[in-house]
Each structure stands twice: as structure tokens, then as C-alpha cells.
Amino acid sequence: MKLEKITENDQPVTKRWYDDACGTALALEIVGERWALLIMRELVFGPRRFSELKANLPGISANVLTQRLQGLEASGVLTRRTLPSPANVQVYGLTEWGLESQAMMRDLGRWAARSPRHDPYAFMSAASAMMSLQALVDPDRARDIDLTMAFRFPADAFVARARNGAIEVTRGESGDAAALFEGDTMQMRVTFYGKAPFGAAEGMTVTGDLDAARAFTGLFRLPEKVA
Incomplete structure (x- = not known):
């Protein structure tokens, strides 16, 4: 049986990095950009403002942070919303699916700590x-x-x-x-x-x-x- 490629308006949703059906390959396409997984780490315990994310990720520029947030939002990993008055500030939070990545980040950290x-x-x-x-x-x-x-x-x-x-x-x-x-x-x-x-x-x-x-x-x- 031939599987159809997922498309939107007859165009690929995103450009694929790997010609590989493995879930690990797709995971890298979603979170493999520099800073992406660390942004997700900062959101595991609850929504954060843009300024809070930038303060906790030394070395990231505002431009790159904006790009990564947009990419993760487009992938369905996170959402953004505006808090009600009197806060009236925009925050970013992981979706239910995005939160499922917590175990992966925990295990990856444990593995890398042995290096x-x-x-x-x-x-x-x-x-x-x-x-x-x-x-x-x-x-x-x-x-x-x-x-x-x-x-x-x-x-x-x-x-x-x-x-x-x-x-x-x-x-x-x-x-x-x-x-x-x-x-x-x-x-x-x-x-x-x-x-x-x-x-x-x-x-x-x-x-x-x-x-x-x-x-x-x-x-x-x-x-x-x-x-």
C-alpha cells in the first residue's frame, strides 16, 4: 500500500530534513533546531513570558528566540496566550502533546550527565x-x-x-x-x-x-x- 504524504493545499506542511519515516527523525525535525529543546524545558513547569525565557537562556538572541517560538507553535508543541487584566502580558506554554516531551528531556539529561x-x-x-x-x-x-x-x-x-x-x-x-x-x-x-x-x-x-x-x-x- 502506498502512503500519501501529509500536505496542506497540495503543498508539504514543512520542508523535511530527512527522508526517513522513523519517529526519531521526525522528532529531530521538530526539536532539533538549536535552543528549541531548551525552550521547551523552560516551559515544562508552566507558562513563561518572553522576557523570562530569554533571561533563563543565556546566549540566545531575541530574534532567534522569536523564531524558535514561532516554529514550535507551528509544530503544535506550544501555544501563546494573553493573560487577563491586570497582567495583560503574553505567555507561552506547552500543549498537552508538548508536555509529553518531559520524560524524554529528563532521560536525555540523565544520559548526557554520564559524559x-x-x-x-x-x-x-x-x-x-x-x-x-x-x-x-x-x-x-x-x-x-x-x-x-x-x-x-x-x-x-x-x-x-x-x-x-x-x-x-x-x-x-x-x-x-x-x-x-x-x-x-x-x-x-x-x-x-x-x-x-x-x-x-x-x-x-x-x-x-x-x-x-x-x-x-x-x-x-x-x-x-x-x-
């Missing part, structure tokens, strides 16, 4: 730092635990819950978390991956149940590098 080229202390946005918890949790250690922690960064806040061997992350404040971690993403990595003791000058400030906080930080580790 000798991986620098765990380079720049990291707050969204990226929280996704790192999802990628680098030890499932065996987290399997029989149920802990909720709050994170407050200079311009963002999150809640992370460890249960059933995984980490669930949502953006926002929490009043019922066992402990609160405050600081920037470098301090977060020093605390969680460098295992700096609580109270160390270079780590995060921790308030609340310190025993629960220690149990939580003990769930994470950097993977061994490949030879």
Missing part, C-alpha cells in the same frame, strides 16, 4: 535545576519514601515531592512542605550533588525539618562518567 564533558556547575536555570532532580534521583532510595520539599530561588519557586521512586515537581509555593531550601541554582547543586553539609556558606539555606531535608538530599547523586 566526561558534562559540567554540573555551569549555568543552570531554576527549571533545569528542578528537572535535574527528576533525572538524577535514585529510584531505589526513593521507592519507599514520601517527602515534600519547597524550593525558593531568587526569581522562582517550586515544590518537589519524592514518592514511588520518582520526583514530582510543580511551580509555586507550598505551606505544607517538610522543609524549605532557599538559594540560587549553584547553591542547590552544591547542596544536593556536592553534598555540602547544611549550614555551609556555599550551600542553600534550609529551614524546617532538617532530618527530612537530609533524607531528601540523600536521594540524589551524579552518575558515574563513561570511560
Whole structure:
């Protein structure tokens, strides 16, 4: 049976990069442009304004960011909308289908962290730092635990819950978390991956149940590098 090419008004919807029916090839056509996947990463935990995206993606120009947002919107990965008054600002958010990419980004990050080229202390946005918890949790250690922690960064806040061997992350404040971690993403990595003791000058400030906080930080580790 001959399959018909998907067209719109008798013209291809987009120019294909690869003459390949594999889903991986198509995925690269959707997210393979430079910055595209990182823009999606920033939107995993909720909609963001253009200025917020640009601030969390050092090195991207406003022109390139605009182009990538337009491309991802055309592909059905994200949408844009205007918040109601009094905000009246435009935000970008992942579609339901776009959100399905979260597991892919998490697993890709875990895989790449084993590279000798991986620098765990380079720049990291707050969204990226929280996704790192999802990628680098030890499932065996987290399997029989149920802990909720709050994170407050200079311009963002999150809640992370460890249960059933995984980490669930949502953006926002929490009043019922066992402990609160405050600081920037470098301090977060020093605390969680460098295992700096609580109270160390270079780590995060921790308030609340310190025993629960220690149990939580003990769930994470950097993977061994490949030879």
C-alpha cells in the first residue's frame, strides 16, 4: 500500500530534513533546531513570558528566540496566550502533546550527565535545576519514601515531592512542605550533588525539618562518567 504524504493545499506542511519515516527523525525535525529543546524545558513547569525565557537562556538572541517560538507553535508543541487584566502580558506554554516531551528531556539529561564533558556547575536555570532532580534521583532510595520539599530561588519557586521512586515537581509555593531550601541554582547543586553539609556558606539555606531535608538530599547523586 502506498502512503500519501501529509500536505496542506497540495503543498508539504514543512520542508523535511530527512527522508526517513522513523519517529526519531521526525522528532529531530521538530526539536532539533538549536535552543528549541531548551525552550521547551523552560516551559515544562508552566507558562513563561518572553522576557523570562530569554533571561533563563543565556546566549540566545531575541530574534532567534522569536523564531524558535514561532516554529514550535507551528509544530503544535506550544501555544501563546494573553493573560487577563491586570497582567495583560503574553505567555507561552506547552500543549498537552508538548508536555509529553518531559520524560524524554529528563532521560536525555540523565544520559548526557554520564559524559566526561558534562559540567554540573555551569549555568543552570531554576527549571533545569528542578528537572535535574527528576533525572538524577535514585529510584531505589526513593521507592519507599514520601517527602515534600519547597524550593525558593531568587526569581522562582517550586515544590518537589519524592514518592514511588520518582520526583514530582510543580511551580509555586507550598505551606505544607517538610522543609524549605532557599538559594540560587549553584547553591542547590552544591547542596544536593556536592553534598555540602547544611549550614555551609556555599550551600542553600534550609529551614524546617532538617532530618527530612537530609533524607531528601540523600536521594540524589551524579552518575558515574563513561570511560
